[in-house]
Amino acid sequence: MSEQEKEQSLRLRWRHIVFGTDTPSGRLFDQALIVAIIASVAAVMFDSVQSYHQKYGETLYILEWVFTVIFTTEYLVRLWISDRPGRYAFSFYGVVDLLSVLPTYLSLLIPGANFLLTIRILRVLRIFRVMKLLTFMSEAQFLASALMRARRKVVVFLFTVVIVMVSFGSLMYVIEGPQNGFTSIPSSIYWAIVTVTTVGYGDISPHTPLGQFIASLAMITGYAIIAVPTGIVTAEITSAMHRDRYSRECANCHLHEHDADARYCKRCGEGLGKLESDT
Amino acid sequence: MSEQEKEQSLRLRWRHIVFGTDTPSGRLFDQALIVAIIASVAAVMFDSVQSYHQKYGETLYILEWVFTVIFTTEYLVRLWISDRPGRYAFSFYGVVDLLSVLPTYLSLLIPGANFLLTIRILRVLRIFRVMKLLTFMSEAQFLASALMRARRKVVVFLFTVVIVMVSFGSLMYVIEGPQNGFTSIPSSIYWAIVTVTTVGYGDISPHTPLGQFIASLAMITGYAIIAVPTGIVTAEITSAMHRDRYSRECANCHLHEHDADARYCKRCGEGLGKLESDT
C-alpha cells in the first residue's frame, strides 16, 4: 500500500468523521464541536467582565489559546480532506471558520482584538445540520429566498431613508446647532437615524420649539415609512407561501409552480390532471 | 347509603358548582372567583407601594393569607372532584392555580417572593369561559394556531437576530470599551438588544464617531428586519383566514372555495344546503 494510498484512506476516514452526520463518530464529532464553540464564546464573554477577568484572567487566556489551536487544526483538517479546498475556503462556513480563529492571533498585535472571537457564535449555525433540523434549514432558505426577491425594493427603500435622514440631520444642525448637542452634521445625522428608526436614546434631543417641530415630523415619517419594508417583505412571503402551498408537478416538463386553478402546465401545455375542485 | 356513595354524591354536587357554567350556583361560583382573583392581585400591588404598605401593611398581609387559603382550598377541591386529578394538575390552568398560591408559602422562606402572586392575573383568563366569550376563545385559538404554524420561521428569525445582536455587541465592546459605558460583552449585547429592538433607553449609548456609525447600522438593521416576523405572521393569518372562509364543498361541481355566507355554488349555481346562520 503506497504512501499516497495510505494518505488517501486516512483522508477518507477523517472525512467520515468531519462531514459524516449519520456515522456515530460523525455525530460525536459534530456535537463535541458545538460544545467547544459555545464554551469558547462563553469564555470570551466571561473574560470581558472585569471582576471575572481579575479572578480567572490567566485561566481564560490559556483556554482561549487552547480553543484557538483546536479550531485552527480543525480548519486545516477541513482544508486537507475536502476535494476542493479553495471552494471550502471561500464558502460561508469556510470564511466563518477562519474568522473565528484569526482574532486570537491578531490580539498579539492589536490588544483587545480577541474579543471579536465572539464571531465564533456564527459557527453555531452548524447546529441546524448537526441536529438534523432540516425543516428549520428549509424554513431559513424559504425566508432567505423571499428576502432575496424583496432585496431590490428594500435597497431602494433604504436609499430613500438614508437621503431623508441626511436631509433631516443637516436641517436640525442648522436649526438647533452645537449649543443644543447637535455638534456637527454627522452627529446630527446620527440623531436623525436614532429618531427615524424610533430608537430614541435621548442622548441628543431638540430644545428649540422649531427643532421639536421638525423632530416631530421626522418621528411621524419614521413611524409611517416602517410600513414600506414590512409591506414589501409581507407581500413576498405571502406570494411565496401561496406558490409553495399549491405546488403540483407537471408530468411532462416537471414544473412545480402551478396555481391552484391551473388545468394545464403553463410551460409546456401538458394537462395537469383533475383539480381538487373538479368532479 | 354507604360512605362512598355519600362522598360520590358530594363530589357530583361540588362538580356542578365548580365546573358548571349554566347552573346558577356554577355561574355564581365563577363570578365570585374572578372577583376574588382581581381583589387579591390588587392587594398584592397595593402592598408593593411603600406608602400603602406602611399604612395598611398588616391588613394586606392578613388579606394575602386569606386569599391564599381560599385558593389553596379551591385547588385541593378541584383535585378532589376531577376524575383525572393528574391530568388537571398538569393542565395549563392546573399549573397556574398552583403557581398562584405557592409564592405566599415561599415568602416564608424567601422574603419578597409573595410579590410573584401577581401571576394570579393569569387565572383571570378564566373570564373568557365565565362570560361565555366563546367567540373570543375561538379568535384566540385562531391566532394561536396561526402563530403555531409560524413558529419555526419565527425561531429561525429570532436565532438570526440573537446572532446579529451578539456580533454587534462584541464589536461595540471593542470599539467603545468600558470607558464609554460598554463595561463588558454581556452588557454590550444588552445594549445591542436595546438598540436593535428600537427600545433605546439611552442608559448606554455610543460616544465615539465610529461607535455611532456602527450603532446607526444596528438601528437600521433592527428597523428593517422587524419586517420579517411581521411578514411571516401576516402571511400565516391571511392564509388561515382564507382557509376559514373557504370551507364548504359543492355537491355538484365539488368546488371547495365558497364564502361563509354562500347559499349557492358560485360556479355551477347548485344549492349548497343550509347555512349555520339558517334556522
Next chain:
Amino acid sequence: MSEQEKEQSLRLRWRHIVFGTDTPSGRLFDQALIVAIIASVAAVMFDSVQSYHQKYGETLYILEWVFTVIFTTEYLVRLWISDRPGRYAFSFYGVVDLLSVLPTYLSLLIPGANFLLTIRILRVLRIFRVMKLLTFMSEAQFLASALMRARRKVVVFLFTVVIVMVSFGSLMYVIEGPQNGFTSIPSSIYWAIVTVTTVGYGDISPHTPLGQFIASLAMITGYAIIAVPTGIVTAEITSAMHRDRYSRECANCHLHEHDADARYCKRCGEGLGKLESDT
C-alpha cells in the same frame, strides 16, 4: 301668519344655514365654523405657553369666553333646529360639541380645566363634510369597518399583552427592587409597558445583570409580538380591498359581494353573466 309658523319658518331658514352644504350661506357658515374652531384651539395652546400667557393672558382669556359663548349658542341652535334634539345630543358630534364648551365653565370651579378645550380639535373632523372630502370619508369608513372586523382579535391580543406586562413588571420588581428605581409593582408594570411597546424612555432601566436579561426577553417579546396586530389588521384590510375590487351586483337579489371567478350569485343562484375571463 301665526307665532308657531313664524318660528317654524325661522327654524327652516337656520337649518339651511347650519346643515346646508350646497347653499352659499351653508358653505359660508361651515367655513367660518372651521376657522373659529382652529382659532380657538390655537388660542388655548398659546395661553398654555408661560411667556405668551404673561403678555396676552387677559386677551386670550376674553377670547376664550367669546369662543365659548359662540359655540354654546351654536350648540343650542343645533338643538333647537334639529327635529330630534335628543338624537343629535347623543350623536358623536353632539357630544363633541358639548365637550368643547364645558371645560370653560368647569374652569370656574377647577382652575386649569379650560386647557381641555383642545378637545375642540375633534370638531375639525367636520372639515371632511365641509370640504366635500367624501372620498376621504369613504376611506375612513373603509378603515373603520376593517378595524371593526379585527376588533375581537385585537382585544384578545391586548388582553394577552397586558397579562405579559403585568408578569414582567412584577418579576422585575422582585429582581431589581426599589433601590434600582422599580419602586412598586404598578411602576414596574409602567416600566414593562414602556419596554414592551419599545418606547423606552430610560427613566427606569434595569441595573442588575439578571434584570437586564429579563428586560432583554421583554424587549424581544415586544419586538416580535408587534407582528400580531399588524398581521390581523393587514389580513382584514387585504380581504376587504379584495372584496371591494371585485364587486359585481346580482340582477336578482342585488348582492354585491361576489368573488372574481363567480358565475352564479352565491345567495340566490342567479347567473351573474359573463366573467371578464370568459369569451
Next chain:
Amino acid sequence: MSEQEKEQSLRLRWRHIVFGTDTPSGRLFDQALIVAIIASVAAVMFDSVQSYHQKYGETLYILEWVFTVIFTTEYLVRLWISDRPGRYAFSFYGVVDLLSVLPTYLSLLIPGANFLLTIRILRVLRIFRVMKLLTFMSEAQFLASALMRARRKVVVFLFTVVIVMVSFGSLMYVIEGPQNGFTSIPSSIYWAIVTVTTVGYGDISPHTPLGQFIASLAMITGYAIIAVPTGIVTAEITSAMHRDRYSRECANCHLHEHDADARYCKRCGEGLGKLESDT
C-alpha cells in the same frame, strides 16, 4: 454658417454630453457629476465638524464656492440646452439642482445657511440613471405608485393620529403640568408624538401615577395603531404585485391571470405567445 446655426449645433453637442447616457462623453459627464456631488456633500459635512473647520476651514470654504460655481454653470447650461427651459426648471431635478446651489449664495446673507447644501445629496438620485439601474427605477416607481394609491388612507390615518396626539398632549399638560416638564400644551403634544411613535427620548416623561397611566395608554395606542399604515401599504403592495404578475390574456379563453413565466394558458392549454425573456 450663421451665428444661430453655430449656436444650435453647439447646443446639440452639449445636449449629447449632458443628457446622453450611451455616448462615452455622456457617461463620463454623468460619472464626474456624481463624484462632484458626493465630494461637495462630504466637504460640507467635514466643515460642520469643529476640529476640521479650524484646521481646513478656509480650504473647505474655497472648495464650497468652487463646487457652487460649477453646479451653477451646469444649471444654467441645462436651462440653455433644454428645448423647454421652463419645464426643466419646474421638474423635480430642476428644483433640486437650483436648491443645491442657492444655500451658498444665501449664506452671504444668513450665516450657516450653507450647511443646507447637503440637500445636494438629492442630486445623487441621478445615480440610478447613470448606472442604468433601470430595474431599480422600475422598483422605485412600483413602490411610489403603490404608495400613491395608499395615500388617501394614509392621510386619514395621520389626521386621526394627530388628533389623538393633541388630545393626549393637552390631557397630560393638565395632569402633569409644568412642574413635571410638561411646560406647555405644544411641548406636551411634542411629548405625545415622541411617545405614540414609540421613539421615547425620555427628555420629558410622566412622574405622577395618573400621568404614567395615561402615558401607558398612549404607548399601547401607538403600539397598536402602527398596524394600520402597515396594513394599508401591505395590502396595496400585495394587490399591485398581483396585478403585475397577472397581465397577459389567453387568445383562446381570454383568461387574464397568467404568471410572468407562463407559455401556455393554465385553463385551456392554448399557447400564450413569446415571453419577454424569449429571443
